[in-house]
Amino acid sequence: MLARISKAMANWPMIAVTAIFAFAVNSGDVTAREQACELQNLADYPDVAFVSATFLTKPVGHCRVEGIIRTETGFVLLLPDDWNGKFVMGGSGGFAGNYANAAQDLWNVVGSGWATVATDTGHKGNALSASWALNNLERQVNFGHMAVHRTAMHAKAIIKDYYGTPSRRDIFFGCSRGGGQGLMLAQRSPDLFDGIYAGAPAYSWTDEIAGRWTREAQLMYPNPDQITTPVIDARALQVLGNAVMARCDALDGLADGILNDPRQCDIDVSALECGTEGTNQCLTKEQVAVAEAVYGSLSYGNSEWPGVPYGAELPGNPLGWERWITGGFIPKEQVDFHPGLEDEVFEAPPVPNARWGFATGLMKYFFYSDPDWTYKDYDFSDYAHNAARLSPTLDATDPNLSEFRANGGKLIIDNGWMDGSLSAYGTIDYYENVLAFDKTARDDVRLFIRPGVAHCQGGPGPDGTNYIAALEIWLNTGVAPEKLDAPFVNPMTREPTGNGRIICAHPGTVTYDGSGDPNDPASFSCENFDLTRR
Known part of the structure; x- marks a missing residue:
């Protein structure tokens, strides 16, 4: 049975349980939805110990599930009542150690109906501290790649059991450490996600x-x-x-x-x-x-x-x-x-x-x-x-993305030109290594370098590009983006201000027409120049 509503219902026919579950999730009755979001109503998984299941009403009605995979890989999964049938995993930052979720923090995806998950990557601590890794190989491997892989797999299983149907679209969205996690997924777990956004990727830790x-x-x-x-x-x-x-x-x-x-x-x-x-x-x-x-x-x-x-x-x-x-x-x-x-x-x-x-x-x-x-x-x-x-x-340095691409995967890599952290030149190097390995990879992989944008966001440049929407359009149409809208946004609310420019797929450079409104995307085009770094 997909979702165990209660022990007393364990032997009920599948159709009856599914009908009750659908009523609980979709009903306007808050009490019914709260009952669906109770620990005893979650399915059992051999490697997962659930810590809590809490029904919350903001930003929309959703079930917040916290759990631990194996010894200490923590995760938080948000399951909206009005589910759009899709799943997005949010990446973390720095040395992780918390439940930062780039997709939720930047785009409030649960408010748009996405189920979303984040992981602490197997430890707790300040994101600038690595003391948790001392003489602990399991934590180092979890941080490197295993925790994200396991969290994604278990989140998809829980989603399927909770809603009674699997997600029909799976996207990963991460920047900085999360960007490195995205590249690691494309290389090591090529069948987990349809689309991946890897922003300012911390991909070469050594x-x-x-x-x-x-x-x-x-x-x-x-x-x-x-x-x-x-x-x-x-x-x-x-x-x-x-x-x-x-x-x-x-x-x-x-x-x-x-x-x-x-x-x-x-x-x-x-x-x-x-x-x-x-x-x-x-x-x-x-x-x-x-x-x-x-x-x-x-x-x-x-x-x-x-x-x-x-x-x-x-x-x-x-x-x-x-x-x-x-x-x-x-x-x-x-x-x-x-x-x-x-x-x-x-x-x-x-x-x-x-x-x-x-x-x-x-x-x-x-x-x-x-x-x-x-x-x-x-x-x-x-x-x-x-x-x-x-x-x-x-390190997520392998340029061979053939298996991810064979599964229909699409990857957008990004960096800000004004990023004082992870050098845009290093990100360009990885992308060009991917194309050197297989020049046809550009059919499924795109790199955007954003003028005036700092680390992940911020800076004087327009940093409001919605990469989740861009991945969805690419996956739906099969048309790879050569340029994308880049709105200026309020730095606090992330809401567009009404002005904007464009960003260009590498090797294109954002080029001003010389006379148009500098806050109008129509005043810019993408041009290829013979430019090399110093």
């Missing part, structure tokens, strides 16, 4: 986050015991950001604080170096060297990873350099690095910026299993060995 970011930490904070003032301090960051905008902002035809494609920017950072007299409008030799390292491909041991695009320097960008790259430790202040995370229950580790926190967390608790590890005098001589050991668990 090379980008552990390797490059640790080397960057050594440059920005040479003394790991002094994390209050970075080499590029607030004054220097303002100088750098002003210089980039003065040189490059208007190259795309609009002086609006947005670089439509930072690869057009040809600023010479070394020209900002102070002369013998020096002023407060220049950079020291050390600051120039560190800035050039952040912008350029940075080597660590025998590996390297590309730098960050120009444009995210100014402190006004809430998820730019100040939050992710420079910063400075302030006692009792937590680094708010990802939209939608609510970690106030858990204390954050003392970090000067988010990159520093993630890099040192990985090194301490994944690479070396030593809470006292420090990057002081670290020379990366054994980095490659540890990276090779961890990469199969953590």
